[in-house]
Each structure stands twice: as structure tokens, then as C-alpha cells.
Amino acid sequence: MPGGRPRAFDPDTALDRALEVFWRQGYEGTSMADLTAAMGINRTSLYATFGNKEQLFHQALDRYVTSPGAFAAEALEAPTARAVVERLLLGTIELTTGPHTPHGCLSVNSVHACAPDSAPVRQEVIARRMAGEAALRRRFEQAADLPADCDPQVLARLVHTLTDGIAVQAASGHTREQLRQAADLALRTLFRLSGCG
Incomplete structure (x- = not known):
């Protein structure tokens, strides 16, 4: 059964790492380079999985509230x-x-x-x-x-x-x-x- 190439990272773990960066540095103080470094992924993977920085931040807020x-x-x-x-x-x-x-x-x-x-x-x-x-x-x-x-x-x-x-x-x-x-x-x-x- 054909399928896409599997992700080389765990999205939940990556989101947790993004949350920690935003939490530590705030939205404005966090760069895309900070996020990709902490999450262990490149920009292409970040955009494909989470959207842009603002969309990722919304997901991090959701995780913050529920965890x-x-x-x-x-x-x-x-x-x-x-x-x-x-x-x-x-x-x-x-x-x-x-x-x-x-x-x-x-x-x-x-x-x-x-x-x-x-x-x-x-x-x-x-x-x-x-x-x-x-x-x-x-x-x-x-x-x-x-x-x-x-x-x-x-x-x-x-x-x-x-x-x-x-x-x-x-x-x-x-x-x-x-x-x-x-x-x-x-x-x-x-x-x-x-x-x-």
C-alpha cells in the first residue's frame, strides 16, 4: 500500500519543545531559528506540520492550557x-x-x-x-x-x-x-x- 514518507520526528515532542521556547522567550522574542533548533526540525517540516509561527504559537497555547x-x-x-x-x-x-x-x-x-x-x-x-x-x-x-x-x-x-x-x-x-x-x-x-x- 503506497504512502507518504514517514515523519522523522514526533510532532507531540516537537510541539512540547516549541511550547518551552515560547514560554521562556515569549512570542516576540522567539525566532524561527530558535524554534527549529529546539524542535530538531527544518523550516519545511515546521511549516508542513504546524503552519507558520503564529499558527504554531496557537497550538502551543492549546498545549499549555491542557497540559x-x-x-x-x-x-x-x-x-x-x-x-x-x-x-x-x-x-x-x-x-x-x-x-x-x-x-x-x-x-x-x-x-x-x-x-x-x-x-x-x-x-x-x-x-x-x-x-x-x-x-x-x-x-x-x-x-x-x-x-x-x-x-x-x-x-x-x-x-x-x-x-x-x-x-x-x-x-x-x-x-x-x-x-x-x-x-x-x-x-x-x-x-x-x-x-x-
């Missing part, structure tokens, strides 16, 4: 609002300070470092982030442990602000223990003093 960042969706299944927030904060710390992954956050890096030519990429990342915040707001709207005067939208925005801050601090060199201390204080303050639980 290292999967904790975010899983956190929404926690039984209480406090547990949701705790899992998001601690999960972000684990993600952004891992010993085998780049420090910081792929989406935060890519939103803040995009030239005008890369505006579509920036808008895609922003849209994904807004969708995540909307999902968190909907989860808070269903939470039985939040008082009636706690605005779910404002709380969701605050939690995203905290997770973004963790990512920035991790990229700046703060340790996992330091960030866990900050997260613990944020949880105790938020759910004891602010009236949100």
Missing part, C-alpha cells in the same frame, strides 16, 4: 470559592516555579511583549485570558460560601491579578516558598477580612 496549565480548569471543580482560589494560587506557584519548566507564565509574557505586527497574537492571548476570567466569575456566582455583597466579577478579576502577580514574581526570581507565603497571606486576608467568605 501544564490544566490545574486552572480543574480548580473550578473545587467545592467552595475559597478552595477554588487556593488551588488557583498554589497551582500557579507550582507552574511558574517548576524545576523543569521556564519560570513565569506563557500568556503573561506574550501579552506584555508584543510589537504592533504581532497584535493578532496579543489579542488571541487576551481573549483566552478574558474567557478564563469569565469562567471563574461564573464559578463564583454559584458559590454558596460567598456573601451576597461579594461581586463575583470583581473577585474573579482580583484572583487573576494575584495569579498574574505570582507569575511576574516567579519570573523575577522569587522562590516557591516565598510565593507560598504570599499566597497564604492573600487567602487569609481575602477570606477573613474582605467579606468574601
Whole structure:
């Protein structure tokens, strides 16, 4: 049975390597040469399998959300609002300070470092982030442990602000223990003093 020549590389492994480069360097800071070197393929194979750089980045974002960042969706299944927030904060710390992954956050890096030519990429990342915040707001709207005067939208925005801050601090060199201390204080303050639980 005739068929095409088999690929000399594993696309999943290549995509994981591309994700790591984008994560470490951001979209704008990553060149095609960086990608082909990390993925172990030439440009022709990259274009044939993944499309152009922007298309590859979208696939890397999908992989980021469903693999290292999967904790975010899983956190929404926690039984209480406090547990949701705790899992998001601690999960972000684990993600952004891992010993085998780049420090910081792929989406935060890519939103803040995009030239005008890369505006579509920036808008895609922003849209994904807004969708995540909307999902968190909907989860808070269903939470039985939040008082009636706690605005779910404002709380969701605050939690995203905290997770973004963790990512920035991790990229700046703060340790996992330091960030866990900050997260613990944020949880105790938020759910004891602010009236949100």
C-alpha cells in the first residue's frame, strides 16, 4: 500500500519543545531559528506540520492550557470559592516555579511583549485570558460560601491579578516558598477580612 514518507520526528515532542521556547522567550522574542533548533526540525517540516509561527504559537497555547496549565480548569471543580482560589494560587506557584519548566507564565509574557505586527497574537492571548476570567466569575456566582455583597466579577478579576502577580514574581526570581507565603497571606486576608467568605 503506497504512502507518504514517514515523519522523522514526533510532532507531540516537537510541539512540547516549541511550547518551552515560547514560554521562556515569549512570542516576540522567539525566532524561527530558535524554534527549529529546539524542535530538531527544518523550516519545511515546521511549516508542513504546524503552519507558520503564529499558527504554531496557537497550538502551543492549546498545549499549555491542557497540559501544564490544566490545574486552572480543574480548580473550578473545587467545592467552595475559597478552595477554588487556593488551588488557583498554589497551582500557579507550582507552574511558574517548576524545576523543569521556564519560570513565569506563557500568556503573561506574550501579552506584555508584543510589537504592533504581532497584535493578532496579543489579542488571541487576551481573549483566552478574558474567557478564563469569565469562567471563574461564573464559578463564583454559584458559590454558596460567598456573601451576597461579594461581586463575583470583581473577585474573579482580583484572583487573576494575584495569579498574574505570582507569575511576574516567579519570573523575577522569587522562590516557591516565598510565593507560598504570599499566597497564604492573600487567602487569609481575602477570606477573613474582605467579606468574601
